[in-house]
Amino acid sequence: MDWEWLKEFAKGMIKPVASLAVVLMAMTLSYIQKLGLEGEMIYSIFRSFLQLSIIGFVLRFIFNQNNTICILVAYLFMVCVEGYTAGQRAKHVPCGKYVAGMSILAGSAVTMIVLILLNVFPFTPRYIIPVSGMMIGTAMKVTGVTMKRLRDDIKIQKTLVETALALGATPRQATIQQVKRSLVIALSPILDKAKVLGLVSIPGAMTGLIMEGTSPLEAVQLQLVIANMSIGTSTVSSIISTYLCWRYFFTKAYQLQTEVFVLD
Template identity: 35%
Template sequence: MSIVALSFTLIFVMITMLASVWQKVGLEKEIAIGTIRSAIQLLLVGYVLQYIFNTKNPLLLLLIISIMILVASYNASKRAKGITGIVWRIFVSIALTELLMMALVLGLGIVEVSPRYIIPISGMTIGNAMVVAGLFLNRMKEEVQSSRPEIETLLALGATAKQAVHSQLKKAVKSSMIPTIDSMKTVGIVQLPGMMTGMIIAGADPVEAVKYQILIVFAFTSSAAITAITLSLLSYKSWFTADLRVKEI
């Protein structure tokens, strides 16, 4: 794609900004900032990936994946402000998910051991895990606050912290996984996923593109479960004070 053709894509941004002005939504500034940031970030990532692909340095590969997990953890943690140590708990959950996914994908020889494959697949896995973590925390916060009397009653009767919020944890885990499962049910019918579409546009054989997309869909489902369950096990105590009272969040 030429620079001139790429510049024409700003028409989509202009349409969005005009719609915001027309409806007086007031999102023009955010749209402009988001447009500039996304363009700069993606261009920088493109040059960084080009360098990594050429050098094939495993330390650089590990560094970029670690940064991706850290940024994802920080972003997801915004859903649970006031919960001490939630960032590292999310980081461990996403890192474990990424480790298991890569161990299976590379160990079974599903994809080639190359940064060209590892980074894109890791990015999609980490991104999906980030969304799942955010959804889990958001739902858990709502469940804990709405069920405060029930939780405190269970604690008063001698229940442990985990027993007191067991029902809320199950609901939060289930809620965080629903979008991934719904997407899995409709993929290829309602939507054509980005990875498959990108490969086809780039000239890849459609059947080959579909094979890689199936890999991603199945990996997403597994990563959603691993992230949600791991985060629930690591974070359930965080919703209580040291003397087992429900935190005000």
Template identity: 70%
Template sequence: MATALLSRLAQEVDPWAPGFWRDFGMGMLKPLAATAAVAMAVALSYTQRLGVEAEMLYAIARSFLQLSVIGFVLHFIFTQSSPLWILLAYLFMVTVAGYTAGRRARRVPRGGYIAGVSILAGTAVTMFLLVLLSVFPFTPRYIIPVAGMMVGNAMTVTGVTMKKLHEDVKAQRSLVETALALGATPRQATVQQVRRSLVIALSPVIDSAKTVGLIALPGAMTGLIMGGASPLEAIQLQIVVMNMLMGASTVSSILSTYLCWPAFFTKAFQIDDAVFAD
């Protein structure tokens, strides 16, 4: 059902149709008009002496440039039939996400590598299930936007998991070392810290699934409704999105904890002092 809905909407947005680019240019007038909200925010920041006016303007200008560039890049990729473009776009997203999550957990050795591998595995497995079950066809128009949502969510969850796990092991180092001295493996010695970090990282995803539609309409659902789809059609895709985000985030976060153990401990099953030094 989600595939059929997206197919119908994709047919309505044909970049090669006569007048498409003229209409696109006219459509950009609304985003430009919406910068009035930014002007209001900048004015308030100035009057309250927050000192973030330049940062606001830079952020908006950067987002405008990035979205404009990625729009044309996606337009090019969507017109290609080779699956290689899907793979390249996907790996690019995973690389950037791994780097970003690694910076969040900068005290974890090889944090970017651990985050990248975890995000890659979690999203790839979830995407494979969606394609295998014919939820989405393996084409750029479907896979790239879906992968982007999963990678972005997995990036946030993985970064929080790694950062929190490092903090908890450091704060409870004496308990971990006592367990190791009694013959426990690194996994056994840090089981409580791992569970705590996973629960904290996954809580926003779980809470979002619990309250979806009650507090705020999610982005995918809102976009479809504003694009002309009926609310009943929009919820079909949103349910798919919530399910895939839950699966990808859980796999990625759990895998990141397994990959952190070699970085936290020596081969002799001792805490690596260099990793937890102040």
């Protein structure tokens, strides 16, 4: 059996292990300040090590296979994980995990298809999986915030919404302001991040490429593509999540599902 890969892995872990020094510093500060986060820090580091180690070997296998089915399986797995996570953020939204998952799937799929058709990325595991992972991760953040904010705003302004419904407004007409507010709040961090790219925020993907010897101009071009696709995916996913939420916020008779806005 060839154990060369294990030797390479152990050799490569020298720097990550050395970087644990800053985690020990954080744990010490947590202990001194009596924050009680030491155990969670250890758990987080161990979990990230385990997950990244596993995904490293999985990606190596997928890249070597260069198989469409492997790409789709990996893509759907990421969507399910991120949909579950976004649904946890909006736990009071009925079927929140389903809503988040479908929104993320639709937003990332539309964006990816456009990029492939425009020949921005080739349809290979080496490109599709990392790129789709970035898009899905960004969509997860905005979708969870959109769902939670929309539900909370409707609850706060429940009387106004019910009055509008009583006067003959549709669910969309009755909640148009709440929808706009939730979308603006969810998308603002993504847009703000794009505004400071290269000024305050130095993207990891671009930095990594430059450190590997890639031309700075090529690295910048790739980072621009990533920034553009993040905005596109986030916008599509968050808007779709609002449409899917209406189904669970209102009855077919255009009445509020009262029980949805009771729990906190």
